[in-house]
Amino acid sequence: MAHFGIVWTFGWRALYRQVVRSSFATVPFYRELWAVDGRTEPVVVSGRTGAHGGAVPAAAVSGRLPDLVPLAGGSAEVDPLRGLEMVLHQCARVTPDTVIIGAVPPHHPRGLALESTPDEPRGDLLAVGTPAQLAGVAAGIPRVPLVTPGERGTEGLLVDDLLGVLGGVRDCGNWHLDWPRVYARETPLGLAFTLLLQRSPRLVDIVPAGGAEGRVDRCPQHRTPVIAA
């Protein structure tokens, strides 16, 4: 959280550059990758620009999580629903009285498993899950599908098993990034995402499984980054 001050003072992109520099200096995986192949925006070894601008497909990282831990140590566990709490509150109406069915953010007081969905919906309900999970939920319940960046439609939250929740559709109808915690960059492999505030395992310029097409734009209404088609 200490980084928030930096975000407001120097900007989102500056924080990204700082995370790249720090990862190159302290994380074995990126040290090796960018030293030998190189990367762009920013270039860390002059003259070396890498194969895809330094972006890494998620599959290349999956077996190597211990190498994503900085030298100072840290966790090698990923949370597939990291960031759900923040993004869900931006993209859906959630109050402490809302009963969330399916993927319940940590610390939310009311939650239900998908199997125990009431047949007659009563009160303030919200179903959160993958489209396949939501297929079994009663029709009258409002829902937020969790979709991968490669299969995004017009509603829901962007989720990747490695990176967690990356963003979602807000009231303006745009795919908002979880700004300023998530950075997205256009690379030859598609959009590559960086978790700016997660120290370990360090995830920098990861292209989610299934790819992610699009470009990074700014929302005219909220003035924060969105993924445009």
Next chain:
Amino acid sequence: MRADIFDPRTDPEPPYWRELRVTAGLRADWAWEVLAAQAWGARTVQLITVLFDGTTPKAVVNAAWLGAPLHRFSFAAAGSRPWVGAVHVRGPGSGAVPGWWLADDLPITVLTEAYARAMRRELGPGCLALVLRQVTEEQAAQAGRLRVVRPTERIWRFPVHAWSDPEAWLMTLSRSRRSNLRGIFRRVRENEDLEIRIETGTTTLDEVRVIEAMRWNDDKYGGKLIPRVRILSGYLRALVAQPDVHSTSYIDRQSGELIAFGTALDHPTVPIVRSWTQRPAEQGGAKYLYFYHLAKQVDWAIAGGKQWVELGKGKAQEKQSLGAVPADQAAMAVPIRPW
């Protein structure tokens, strides 16, 4: 003497390097791509210096530029160097051998004079001292008046030239160790689940798995204050791909998991038994594999007609019981004149 100073991270391999390696008998950890991978994965700037007499290379030195500020938890910065510190001369991969080679007619004072001056020119007036590791008493006596010599941990080596065949080696050991070793050989022979894979110059090794195994060792031997730096898989890939590196993997056939792994760097007369890492006992590791591995290295060295086998520091009791002999070592620090 002219000096060529290289940072292997960014400088290309000099055209004379391969020939020089053969002349100097430098093992696989001096191959340029291995040096480059090692320098990228080091906490300090690594410098290779070649000293010339005319056009003939007369000396090669590998050194780390140990300067302030020291960073415990980061690799060496790519673009900047510390401005004050000392040059630490050591072997690039193994601490068991000196980090320099001198042509036959050169005394060690070349290092404390010509080399020290070259480093002073390269690194600036903040280059205050030269530290040489694995120095013998005679070499230390040759250096100038101003010097600090301190004994360091002894290294161990097998006197392979004294043994005509593996049986002769076994007969020099104590009775209990001998019967223990024979028991170990039998256990390994009868263990159907244990697969032993010896590869030379391999490009198919699953180095990610080996790196994972090496973390057990790092956590066991790393200091609290300054932990061991994580080895890069690129370094291991470059090292085991060298034609004179033998890597031995001990694999559990049932689970397909790596139990232990070791490398040996070949040399015409004095090969080195380099890294050894094995699974902790509670995860299915077996301590006897260390003895088995060393015994196999002795067999291999005797068959190849080697003189010695370097084993490095540590595990003194085990190594002594296997017939290794100690060699006293010292570290020597010499101040570098600022002018």
